Amino acid sequence: MNVQIFIPCFVDQLYPSIAFNTVKVLRKAGCTVEYNANQTCCGQPAFNAGFWNEAKDVCNKFVKDFKGSDYIVTPSASCTGFVRNYYGKLFQDSSKSNEVRELGSRLFEFSEFLTDVLNFDDTGAVLNGKATYHDSCAALRECRIKEAPRRLLSKVSGLELTEMNDVETCCGFGGTFAVKFEPISIAMADQKVSNALDTHADYIISTDMSCLMHLDGYIKNKNAAVKTLHLADVLASGW
Template identity: 60%
Template sequence: MASKTVVDIFIPCFVDQVFPETGMNMVKVLESVGCEVHYNPNQTCCGQPAFNAGFFDAARDVAVKFLDDFSNENSHYIVAPSASCVGMVRNSYQDIFVKSSNLVKYRAMQKKVFEFTEFLTDVLGITSIPGATLPGTFTYHDACSALRECGIKAGPRELLRNVHGLDMVEMEESETCCGFGGTFAVKFEAISSAMAEQKVDNALATGADYIISTDSSCLMHLETYIRKQQKPIRTMHIADVLASGW
């Protein structure tokens, strides 16, 4: 019997506190494609909020903990349902550890960190989840971190095109930021809200039933605007879509 691909999952703060079903659905999909999934309950944050706010010492403490939590001699893959957190670990940790004794340890871990859909398509070579079913039409939002930090664009679309009953229509400016940007939404509320309005209007113009993306933070921001303005569209994380119908 072939050995299973072992995966350590990292559950981001947004998913843990607000969208836990997305984390569970990621596990459901990973196990369905033959992965052995491990979860370290000691894990916390990747440190991105502190890093982006300029609290570099605090971010370094969290990054060291992340390194300790996910370093293992068996070289397991590390998979997260968030390109934002993956981008932080894969890219920003380079600045944190550049002059650190942990640099070699980090370099070894850096190569093992993947966003959920990226892991499916680029590592496992999977572009279809058997049984995934969701009737309706969707449009896709390219989260900034997924597109610009991780280079993720085609993979999620291919996975979604193979969901039974789901049709795709591209919206205008799919690569434009939704306006969340972490603390940006708090510091520049008016600009952030206007960007969400533009994104949702572009999605509505397609006639789609769903806005789907890789990042819960973007989707939370858009869903808040949608509910407040009572717009006829829903948001869904791609892990929830791939776990639907089976």
């Protein structure tokens, strides 16, 4: 199966290992992975900040970069949810409305693509320790992703997965929300990390590095005894 990979801008700039591990796992699942080096951003940051015209320019480029019939896979539920749910609003009643709708049907978050499209859930990964999983708002509410990452993690040898309290509560990041409402954002991170620590987990795992980046900043500031890991890094470990 031929797959186009979309790497979110912040992953490209700050966490490139996630991109490489996503490709590694997809190839093990039998995919031929292609990367269009012209790709940039899905447009979500500008859209969320209220700059819809500027966002539309970026979104137009995304549509152009991913023309074709291949599946598009990204290690970000946030980007997936934005393209699926908001491109239609930006291009409503335009000549691109059908193209945008078709593109959204080809775009999948990494974990749901593995389980729902490929029916592939055992990468042969090994990670010894205890983990708890964080449902990002984008994955849970915009993409309806709940079981896919847990199914994949259940196959990781040596990993014990334990649910934390209030697992579906937001981590507090929310993009510019963390900047505009810093005290609230920090309090939400404190609640999320406290719930994770109560499980005695070694790792907090999620589909979204944006959430984990926020939580990791809080963890390091408080010297908390837990680490953050993106799902792709977990599934690529040990082989």
